[in-house]
Amino acid sequence: MFEERRLYDGAVGRRQAPADQAAVRRSNLGLVLRHLRDAGPRSRARIAQDTGLNKATVSSLVAELADRRLITTGDVDRAGAVGRPGLIVHLDGRGVCGIGVELNVDYAAILVLDLRGEVLFEHRVALDVPELGPERTLDEVARLVNETLEAAARDVVPVGLTVAIPGLVRSVDGVAGYAPNLGWRDVPVREGLRARVGLDCPIRVENDANLSAIAEWAMGPEARTPDLVYLTGEVGVGGGVIVDGRLLRGAxxxxxxxxxxxxxxPDLVCGCGRRGCWETVVGLSALLRAAADPGDPVHDHGRDLETRLAEIAARADAGDRRSLDALHRVGTGLGTGAAVLINLFNPQVVLLGGYFAVLGRFLLEPMAAELRARVFAPDLADARIVLSTLGFTAAVRGGAYVALESVFDDPTLIPVDAAMDPAPAAGS
Structure with missing residues (x-):
């Protein structure tokens, strides 16, 4: 029997009410739509076989999803057909989009995905968030969102906006409880943006590493790996853990x-005010401090981060001893912490994102040496160390992906095309 797997559930601990007939139909519409996203195009008969729904119900559900312009039918399915061949059903939803926004110490980024997971628009701007403070930063984010909607989302309906924050986030009310590297405490991000942007859709706020882990699980190089640890290196260091295909969120x-x-x-003070945190030796600030003097251009927060990282890579490639030593030190420190995570969670894959991925070719060798010395099980417990290909877009991709989940949960949020007759209500 087909089992529907959901990686993200923003309503952790939600009590489920008994379902009426309309709720059952909404659930089944979402089941079909989600299956087309995860498993790819297929015939109605195959959908019925995969999901356990009967063929008449699937035909009714597909007709309604088509009326809502969320799916289309295409080529004839001739593979193994007995009798009259059916049409292949494809996920569509080009008129629907989810928006992801990321705030970090020195930039803000935005990305728009359609329902098929295709990028409609993306942009990143340099932004000194600690210097601006919460109110001016939210003003800039609102401007970025409104400009994006004007430039790229005229023909699509936004169904959600998710904001990624590096720190402790109360997702239930959209408050950034403590983001030490931003200098934020108890900032009402969701309500602040709701008052600033012209969006009639849900706004969520989540931890950036968790959203990055979701993006990697959904669309990264190791997509659908059930047990995965994601590590992202920026000014801070964050992690997202997926166990048995589900994001580990904690109580x-x-x-x-x-x-x-x-x-x-233990001699170094972290941005959180404590001493001896892991990010004091592997965070971006630690790398920059070791690789260059304070006045060096790689410390300039007004320059694009990838440009600064490219300069460090160029120096290392040219044999600069200080750059190579700094990268080796970070790689070793990365192995120390990753070994703890491998011993604790026994993942199939440890994915390195953020600046760890950009400079990964310099980090992997010292990291692997440290892992071999510290992982308890032989052969690194069969864990593979993989560089992310999503780069600095992982958090915004994860945010946009989460924003789209509302449609997969309830496709009736998207109205029936006015030019079409309503789909039959029977056959829930």
Missing amino acids: GGLSGEVGHTALGD
């Missing part, structure tokens, strides 16, 4: 703050 949704484990230099 209060606050898991993933691996950068503040006591694996760093």
Whole structure:
């Protein structure tokens, strides 16, 4: 029997009410739509076989999804057909989009996905968030969102906006509880943006590493790996853990703050105010401090981050001893912490994102040496270390993906095309 798997559920601990007939139909519409996203195009008969729904019900559901312009039918399915061949059903939803926004210490980024997971628009701007403070930063984010809607989303309906924040986030009310590298405490991000942007759709706020892990699971190089650890390196260090295909959120949704484990230099003060956090030795600030003097251009927050990282890579390629030593030190420190995570979670894959992925070719060798010395099980417990191909877009991709989940949960949020007759209500 087909089992529907959901990686993200923003309503953790939600009590389920008894379902009426309309709710059952909404659930079945979502089941078909989600299956087309996850399994790819297929015939109605194959959908019925995969999901356990009967053929008449699937035909009715497909007709309604088509009326809502969420699916289309295409080529004839001739593979193994007995009798009259059916048409292949494809996920469509080009008129629907989800928006992801990421705030970090020195930039803001935005990305728009359609229902098929295709990027409609993306942009990143340099932004000194700690200097601007919460109110001016939210003004800039609102401007970015409104400009994006004007430029790229005229012909699509936004169904959600998700904001990624590096720190502790209360997703239930959209408050950034504590983001030390931003200098934020108890900032009402959701309500602040709701008052600033002209969006009639849900706004969510989530931890950036968790959203990045979701993006990797959904569309990264190791998509659908059931047991995965994601590590992202920026000014801070974050982690997202997926166990048996589900995001590990923790009792209060606050898991993933691996950068503040006591694996760093006890003489160094972290951005959180404590000493000895892991990010004091592997975070971006640690790399830059070791690789260059304070006045060096790689420390200039007004320059694009990838440009600064490219300069460090160029120096290392040219044999600059200071750059190579700094990268080696970070790689070793990365192995120390990753070994703890492998021993604890036994993942199939450890994915390196953020600047770890950009400079990964310099980090992997010292990291692997440290892992071999510290992972308890032989052969690294069969874990593979993989560089993300999503780069610095992982958090915004995850945010846009989560924003689209409302449509997969309830496709009736998208109105029936006025030019078409309503789909039959029978056959739930």
